[in-house]
Amino acid sequence: MAKIFSEVSRTFSEYLLIPNLTTSENTPDQVDMSTPVCKYRKGQEESKLKINIPMVSAIMQAVSDSGMAVALARCGGLSFVYQSQSIASQCDMVRKAKKYKAGLVTSDSNLTPDNSLEDVLEAVTRSGHRTIAVTHDGSPNGVLLGLVTSRDYRVSRMDPSTKISEFMTPFDHLVYAREGTTLKEANDIIWEHKINQLPIVDEDNRLVGLVFRKDYEFHKENPLELLDDKKRLIVGAGINTRDYKERVPALIDANADVLCIDSSDGFSSWQKETLEWIKSNHPDIPVGAGNVVDAEGFRFLVNAGADFIKVGIGGGSICITREQKGIGCGQASAVLAVSAERDKYFKETGIYVPICSDGGIVHDYHITLALAMGADFVMLGRYFARFDESPTRRMLVGGNYVKEYWGEGSNRARNWQRYDDGGQGGKMVFEEGVDSYVPYAGSLKDNVDGSMAKVRSTMCSCGASNIQELQEKARLVVVSSTSIVEGGAHDVIAKESDRPR
């Protein structure tokens, strides 16, 4: 006879937090939002990887490319570059984001003096960067012969075939600094000479990299920026259970910091095999697994070696898995069930396994609820798809700006590895996601700052100075459908407002 769970499966909107005592220590500026990503012996050591805000971007074509990885890491979060693309192009995205470090940047647009203005314009379009290093062999570390920036040419007045040697700023007119110059010294030189970029060269005048004025300023304004020990942004990448033996080494070679198996149903022997192979062949790379929604799924993946566990089936905004297959669980109940098992596992072993709540975050307060229920961080797709930095097109539809957003299980994405049922065929035979638009919402930083401000504020109301304290102290209540109506503005005629929601 089938087992029927006695508890109803619930989602975030069915819960509210009851405030605890707030003291003078509970002010938003004192709240620490950092959180672990990899399992660790809590109380004895630190997690090998921590993020500075509890937000990661979904492993999706419409969400996480190199641009998203850069923008989110600069705000303290982490992106998992999508895996439903060739190994080479995923690695290119990871490399691009890793190169975009705060401070010294490896020049990605390099030409020789014999190249033309047309080549300059093509390089600017390709890379999106307007500074071209002119080196003897056109390589990023060749002997620096000059620089070309938009100040050096006028497209309307010049013949596209004009050689770079005729209009570049030659090396002897450049302000440059020697290898070993600190970021602070480089910034002082930038200010002193009123320049926007400073080439750093070695003693043979070979280009080492470029320091940009804007990078240094951003870093000062964004102390939460997520950097590795070489001051490069931290970048994650999705993998699948089919080509992992080729994809994982290639991603490690591209300097990915953390991996996550991308699957709609992680409670499978394929995930176990994948985790075991990674742990025995590349034990240093952290790898998350999922998605699961209950204690059994959690134990299975942790026993197979997962560093963090991703929770959620069927709650994503573009997801039709529950309708199509009849599997899944309300996201709040799933997080609560898995967190309870995680705490039990910690008591037994002393190892704390972080949990990521994936999908179904609609309001900012859902982030706080997920954390309060035991998640250590949340993964969001729709949320990030709305921003300038997501890889999809911005369009005008019905007088409003929107961005495209499609599920990995949609025909558009054709991410069959994520929905792999095993066997030889391995092809998607029905869709589990839709293709959609989401309202355009501007820059990532503005929105993330706004969302985090709300989470911090709620944590203060709950008397919590960090996420662990929130998890320990949170008191939650299930609300009736009538109280949900009471939660919004009601019984008034609301005025038009551009208040961000």
Ligand code: IMP
């Ligand atoms: P959202 O933040 O509610 O938009 O949910 C994003 C999450 O939905 C992702 O991180 C995936 O776990 C999941 N997801 C992505 N594509 C699909 C799909 O096509 N069908 C079902 N779930 C999906």
